[in-house]
Amino acid sequence: MIEHAPSYYAATANRKDARPPLQGTQTADVCIVGAGFTGMSAAIELLERGLSVIVLEAACVGWGASGRNGGQIVNGYSRDLDVISKRYGQAPGRAIGAMAMEGGDIIRDRVKKYNISCGLVDGGLFVAMNAKQMRGLAHDKRIWAQYGQTAFDLLDKPGLAPHVTTQRYAGGLLDHKGGHLHPLNLVQGEAAAVEQLGGRIFEDSRVTAVNPGDAPIVKTAAGEVRAKHVLVCCNAYIGELLPEIGHKIMPVSTQVLATEPLGNLATRLLPSNVCVEDANYVLDYYRRTADHRIIYGGGIVYGGQDPDSIRAKILPNMLKTFPELRDARIDYAWSGNFALTLTRFPQIGRLSPNVYYSHGCSGHGVTTTHLLGRLVAEAIAGAPTRFDILANLPYYPFPGGKTLRVPLTVLGSWYYRTRDKLGV
Numbered sequence: 001m002i003e004h005a006p007s008y009y010a011a012t013a014n015r016k017d018a019r020p021p022l023q024g025t026q027t028a029d030v031c032i033v034g035a036g037f038t039g040m041s042a043a044i045e046l047l048e049r050g051l052s053v054i055v056l057e058a059a060c061v062g063w064g065a066s067g068r069n070g071g072q073i074v075n076g077y078s079r080d081l082d083v084i085s086k087r088y089g090q091a092p093g094r095a096i097g098a099m100a101m102e103g104g105d106i107i108r109d110r111v112k113k114y115n116i117s118c119g120l121v122d123g124g125l126f127v128a129m130n131a132k133q134m135r136g137l138a139h140d141k142r143i144w145a146q147y148g149q150t151a152f153d154l155l156d157k158p159g160l161a162p163h164v165t166t167q168r169y170a171g172g173l174l175d176h177k178g179g180h181l182h183p184l185n186l187v188q189g190e191a192a193a194v195e196q197l198g199g200r201i202f203e204d205s206r207v208t209a210v211n212p213g214d215a216p217i218v219k220t221a222a223g224e225v226r227a228k229h230v231l232v233c234c235n236a237y238i239g240e241l242l243p244e245i246g247h248k249i250m251p252v253s254t255q256v257l258a259t260e261p262l263g264n265l266a267t268r269l270l271p272s273n274v275c276v277e278d279a280n281y282v283l284d285y286y287r288r289t290a291d292h293r294i295i296y297g298g299g300i301v302y303g304g305q306d307p308d309s310i311r312a313k314i315l316p317n318m319l320k321t322f323p324e325l326r327d328a329r330i331d332y333a334w335s336g337n338f339a340l341t342l343t344r345f346p347q348i349g350r351l352s353p354n355v356y357y358s359h360g361c362s363g364h365g366v367t368t369t370h371l372l373g374r375l376v377a378e379a380i381a382g383a384p385t386r387f388d389i390l391a392n393l394p395y396y397p398f399p400g401g402k403t404l405r406v407p408l409t410v411l412g413s414w415y416y417r418t419r420d421k422l423g424v
Contacts, residue, residue, distance in 0.1 A: 028225060035060075035063075039055055041371075051381070054225050062188055104178070123176060124274055125274045233369075253305060255333070
């Protein structure tokens, strides 16, 4: 059995026992490949509609990005709503904007409905490093207001004091509908809801082939599932299972640290207990935990490899933000991959009339995966209108193919990082 990454989340997970692997031939209305947020979200939606569901997971529930991320409810997408409208047109832009808060709403509804213990806390703060980024946050607030979203407060530098104790920032934008939680406990709680509704989850069941057709067959080393519909949602961990879609994303690793319990110091650093992320192109993000640690993440590696030292990658920025942590012990350091697309917008679609895929949330996965799971479930259940809005968008491969996608992306990243440092 593949174990979770050595994270704070794995050490404090509510459930640590394993589910059995798939054996023999099973049948279901829908077979879902991948037991992360997308798969669990779609499974719950489908089961609530009366369809039977089997979920296959190569490792264990939440093993990938869903169980390793920063745990932040960040509304919207990895591209601003006005950029999306300019790129895809006003009609798709309005429809996509209307869904922008739905992922966070789904999470809150599920936590309440299924009594999921995941430490959910409201409030998220975007912080600006300079005057240019402050203008960008003011612009974001205006754009959100155009879509009827008014749960945002623009804060100047003194206005940050009730929320974060540091001198690094020029101001910020407070999203009252943002928030944070224990992501592994969320996805495990959703898996428990799937099973409560009659769904079946098989772990240690890596899919080796998806055979399309009128009755698709999903194969593993020890069994197969015959289904009416299939959803593939492996995100950055799809490997070579379906190259026709896998080559349109790039795995990107991000690194995270968790300090020792800090007691009152954690409260002094983050008094209102909001989560925080900065407005840099390669951003830092952090929050405090229920046991008064600081979880701090940031650095990325294109291609999905781990850096030589996770601590060396993250610790310098953490200490720039909070010099008070210079003597704090680091109890956990881990890394995980998310799926990046060329457009930084998620990709969903059909590989055949009854084989669906969803991936590529590009760093906004906690909320967007929950939305995408719902959209796929709607399509499978016979109401594809919202699914088709996203499925009909153009999706492009990375320039240079699999060989050159990393160096070309690194070059582009260097340009934007330089702009961030110069404040231009």
